[in-house]
Amino acid sequence: MIEVNEAQCQAIGRRLRSQTVQADEFLCVPATLEEAQQEANYWAFAIAICQHTKSLEGVIAGRWRRGWDYLISASRRSLAEFASAPAMAQIDAGRLAAMLSDDFDPARSTVDRVEERLGQLHDVARVLLEQYEGQAMNLYCQAGGRILGEGGIFQRLAAIPAYTDPLDKKAQLLVGQLDAAGVWPLADPQNLRVCMDYHAMRVALRTGIVEVTDPGLRIALRQKAQVSDEINHAVRRAVSDACDRVIVHGGVSVFEFDKWIWHLGRSCCFYDHEPICGPRTCHKMEICTYIRAVDYACPGKCSLDGACKGSRDDAYKTFWETNVYTEFY
Ligand code: SF4
Ligand code: SF4
Known part of the structure; x- marks a missing residue:
């Protein structure tokens, strides 16, 4: 074929x-363990909703952005909230639209498939809270920093529906981004x-x-x-x-x-x-x-x-x- x-x-x-x-302009190398934990959570949430970003566009910090660039630039303005499992477990349509708009006005947001994305954010929050004390960093540590294998990062991420792609697009993006930022140095980078x-x-x-x-x-x-x-x-x-x-x-x-x-x-x-x-x-x-x-x-x-x-x-x-x-x- x-x-x-x-x-x-x-x-x-x-x-x-x-x-x-x-x-990569969006890589953020943390200086402390707290910042590293925040980065791990932030990317786990942001990448979970990174599908079909075509509708996203606008001006963030004086610069026109679209798609992924808009998703990251806009959501990073609410970093503490976007990286918090308890906050993401509660997020509703209005708040998501507000975070993904130029001026935090939900009525002006261009985000689409809102219910689908809310479900994805809630799923990530639920798994992190139930299994990893709300920290994606704990998932990485319990996996021994390995992408593949029994108990590896991908197997653990597969508890979250957004990360169950048979070709692991979002999971590959997550580990690649966090490895490059020094947040999740991988034990088996050959599996990227x-x-x-x-x-x-x-x-x-x-x-x-x-x-x-x-x-x-x-x-x-x-x-x-x-x-x-x-x-x-x-x-x-x-x-x-x-x-x-x-x-x-x-x-x-x-x-x-x-x-x-x-x-x-x-x-x-x-x-x-x-x-x-x-x-x-x-x-x-x-x-x-x-x-x-x-x-x-x-x-x-x-x-x-x-x-x-x-x-x-x-x-x-x-x-x-x-x-x-x-x-x-
Ligand atoms: S734009 Fe570049 S990649 Fe696309 S068809 Fe043309 S040469 Fe090929
Ligand atoms: S989009 Fe235009 S400016 Fe950009 S690399 Fe292609 S040809 Fe060059």
Whole structure:
């Protein structure tokens, strides 16, 4: 149905080698144990509601933000509350909307799927309070700092529905973020994987690091037709395997690669316009996050132009990520 294209992983990896991924602007390295505990809780809550962030946008601290950037910038203003399990156990729709609005006015919030997100916050709070004295740091300590295995971080996180994705998108994001911040140094960092979200899928399908061999799936991906969970899983699995190969060829860490492909997918290869490569030149330099996240002196085209199959061939350029309803990414 879909398979890894090793030669193309090598070609994309070579391009990646010439770029440097900058430090993540949202990483916050704590100075004390209390701050570390707060960071662990904060990210456990924030990442639990990090799906379908498309509707979020506005101005926080004088800067226009969207999606994930908005979620983090806005929620960080209420850090003590957002990192508190007792507070999150009580949070209601009005308070969540207030925290995720420019001026704390719930009526002006752009957040959607509010009941779904409230349920996710309550679930995290319940598990932390019932099993870990309200501290995500205790979950990490009881797991011995291991991602995988019996009693490992992922097995423990799986008590929380938001963290039960078969490809562990939110769990991978959580451990990757906290490891990079020095909050949860991992005992088995070799088990880190790229977060499988819609940006990574779209870029992987267009670059040709995966090849769709099933004609029906090719049509579904081009027409944005809904696919089953089984097909979605197969696509994400193949993309994840391909990303592992690009990481090897590109000589970067999983964390760096994750930021790189994510920023690419929300900048040049975004879902609401044609890819910025081939004959097209850039129309969004002032809002691009890729050129802030990656050391790339952009000439007005994607850094993969020429190496990416989508920049040369419409058959690849016209792919979209799988169309599914999901709470996992
Ligand atoms: S500024 Fe460059 S990197 Fe950013 S979206 Fe435009 S072409 Fe892509
Ligand atoms: S070269 Fe074009 S199709 Fe390929 S990743 Fe960049 S924007 Fe997307």
